[in-house]
Amino acid sequence: MDFDLLIGIFPQVLLDGLTLGFMYALIALGYTMVYGVLEFINFAHSEIFIIGAFVGVEILLSFKSAGWLDVLPWVLVLFLVLVAGMAVSGAVAVVIERTAYRPLRSAPRLIPLISAIGVSFFLQDAIRLFESLWRNSFNLVYPTMDVLNHRFELTETIDVSVKSLVVIVAALMMLWSLHTLVNRTKVGKAIRAVAEDQAAASLMGINVNRIISLTFLIGGAMGGGAGVLFGVQYSLINPYTGFIPGLKAFTAAVLGGIGNIPGAMLGGLVLGLLEAFAASYLSLLTGGAFGAEYKDIFAFSILILILIFRPKGLLGEVVRERA
């Protein structure tokens, strides 16, 4: 076996895994926050995520056709796109909560779950309908921004692209601000109170409905931001692209301990790293017997093992702090 090769690519794989992991972490937050306050899985979150990516591509494409893409500073463009993606996804999440989940809040837990699956299908095809009428295409491609594709060559096999740095930095900033919001502010305290006991929170003068809407807004915004970053990093999106990353982010949320915000972040990183390592190393280590196609099987087998020994996830469902 070629040990030089195995060790040589290690930092690159680590970097790829981190980029993917941060993306999963951002999406996983939406699942975990909603579970925290309502104790059900919002399966439409994968579409909220991809709506962010579509908002991003639409803005970038219209900038490109207006000729602004080369004029405006790229940091500003990215910031604008990111904020717009977050705003639209957040708003969509709030509307979904208001129309599809709130009327069912007193129903058994399975009912809103089915409603969520329905919303998910509806959104997929709504995006498909919109894009086929608007641009007459199924696959959309993020316009290339040359700055983003610049690479810093560290060694012959390892380099860092501006893209992955942008993804990691943006994700870290979003995670940090969420953490501050939930733990350091009054609103954050209200979210935690609603998560812990809705009835008691409402007796203390907290407007539970508004806090739940806010939770959807924040979770949706994080998902939308992740969507924009996903588009910037991997460039090709279509209305069904959200499904697989969404499913994996949901898994990441469970892995970290559903309902637990730091858990979702950790779970996303662990899953991203596992996947990257499996895809890069499986065929090298087994001499081609198991290829990169087994990356999900490998990653999910480890996941099952972790959940057997820690059924509540890596960090567990920390009741006092869940949100």
Place this chain on the structure above:
Amino acid sequence: MRLARLRLVITVIAALALVLPVASIADAQSKGTIKIASQSPLSGGQAVLGEGIKLGAQLAIEKQKGNLEKMGYKVDFVPFDDQAKPDVGVANAKNIIADKDIMVVIGHLNSGVAIPSSEVYKEVTLAMISPANTNPVVTDRNYVNVNRVCGRDDVQGVVGSEFAHGTMKVKSAYIVHDKTQYGQSIAEFFKADAEKKGIKVLGFEGTEEKSNFDPLLTPIKAKNPDVIYFGGIYDQGAPFFKQAREKGIKSKFMGPDGMDSSDLTKIAGKAVVGMNYTSAAGPASALPKAKAFVDDFKKKFSKNPEPYAAEAYDATTMAIKALEDLAKGGKKITREDVSAAIRKVKHSGITGEIAFDSKGDRLKAQYFVLTVASDNPEKWGDNKIVKQLTIAPPAVKK
């Protein structure tokens, strides 16, 4: 119990009595309707090619249904969307065989869909003429109803490795495929022949990933092969190649006819300019009689024909010729007769001389090696042909 069965029998007889006279009256007025179906992905990531197949068939029917109509038949075209999914293709196939008027199916785009669907057509010996399915299994099953106007992957894979070895002079290759019946098998044919010719195969990987190819590309970059071959379709190949260039991989790129779509450059842009791909369907500009076809197509649908649209046109023409031959005989046309008649048709189509051998392969299929000329999707038709071959299919395997 006995009474119930008796009642059932009476009901059935009554129902038949109602239906049969109506059917025979309809027959007396005209000779009935002949429907030609198409099956190809009309939605989803491969819709560009699938739509081309549908429109090619539609154009052929509109141009050539005149003779059949003069003989008293109504000719209808019924397009189906198989979504490039085997289960959808099979479900459509069941609907198709239930419609007794459908005499021929033009399709599919994906071999992985065509193979299970044609098992359904075979139940009623419904003829299928494929414009695009290159997997050897399609015809190697020796079904009397299955034909194709395109070439085969066991030849196409070798055409690719031959070109890589002889013209591109590569010493090492890394092969990736999409794990479908089409992509994996052509990648295996490429690999087997490349190894025989002394090209070092540094890796052979399958992936169903659609967006994130980073972890797959890292070992490829470290191994730095002369050429990367992607056995699959453009909706997956394009982002793969794009991300490979963005990652700083300098290897040359190659692929089979699944790459042959303007969407390849629409998605991957500059990354694929200069890339070579093999094809069992040449660009319409290179085909001998294609000019009139391209003009008609543009006039009617106001866009360029995608690859395989011309093949679909020819496949449909073959079907119409067979139907005309049967209609001249005057007997009631059956599906068995249509399947048998298609094997007898000889036709000089826009893609060249077409006739089928005893297992449904085209007697002389054409293979091309092309180079992507521009990153502008509008100019996909300008891709340069760097090599053109006419090769007979391998003999029937027992």
